[in-house]
Amino acid sequence: NAGVTQTPKFRVLKTGQSMTLLCAQDMNHEYMYWYRQDPGMGLRLIHYSVGEGTTAKGEVPDGYNVSRLKKQNFLLGLESAAPSQTSVYFCASRLRGGYTFGSGTRLTVV
Amino acid sequence: TQLLEQSPQFLSIQEGENLTVYCNSSSVFSSLQWYRQEPGEGPVLLVTVVTGGEVKKLKRLTFQFGDARKDSSLHITAAQPGDTGLYLCAGTTSYNNNDMRFGAGTRLTVKP
Secondary structure, three states: OOOEEEEOOEEEEOOOOOEEEEEEEOOOOOEEEEEEEEOOOEEEEEEEEOOOOOOEEOOOOOOEEEEOOOOOEEEEEEOOOOHHHOEEEEEEEEOOOOOEEOOOEEEEEO | OOOOEEEOOEEEEEOOOOEEEEEEOOOOOOEEEEEEEOOOOOOEEEEEEOOOOOEEEEOOEEEEEOOOOOEEEEEEOOOOHHHOEEEEEEEEOOOOOOOOEEOOOEEEEEEO
16 A cells, blocks of 8 residues: 655756646545645645545645646646745645645755 | 744754643644654654544653644653654644644654
8 A cells, every 4th residue: 555655756947847746645535735845834735636626726826736637646737947946845635534645755946 | 924833943852851842823723633754754643633622642642732722732751762753733724624734843853
């Protein structure tokens, strides 16, 4: 049982480039989330989904887009990366209770 | 400003000592969770509390939810090096139980 899998684990982008982060869960969870973690600021919610085909904005959605075409996958896209988007990105899922997190993607935008 | 304020930000103690970390807010939460995060990994859920005044124990860890559901504490008895990590509290309000807000965390180091 893999839980929540994030790919890639590391990535370096140049300013203005685009990329997609993939999150996959094998627990049949309805709810999925994307967070970013920055030093001294904790985790901040970017976008979330309450089920296949749905998405909603979180606390810091600007500069990001998401899609949930399949229940098990939640994609986070950066259309035009900026240095302010340098961060560690975590995906999480849940059924009813606590969140299960992936191990993160460390993204550096230069 | 953080919705959830955690203190202390850093804590370094010797093995065998006791410690308490705090999570405070001016908001009322419908549920509050504690997570532990190790370097290079995602947070792992330790406990969920939902009732004001609730106390939960997990081996040497004791979690308490404030009566007004605005604050929480985590007490560790006889800390061990394996307790080292970043402890995060997180809460949801009744407005949106999908908008979980995290504190910045307490980084605990337990020296052998």
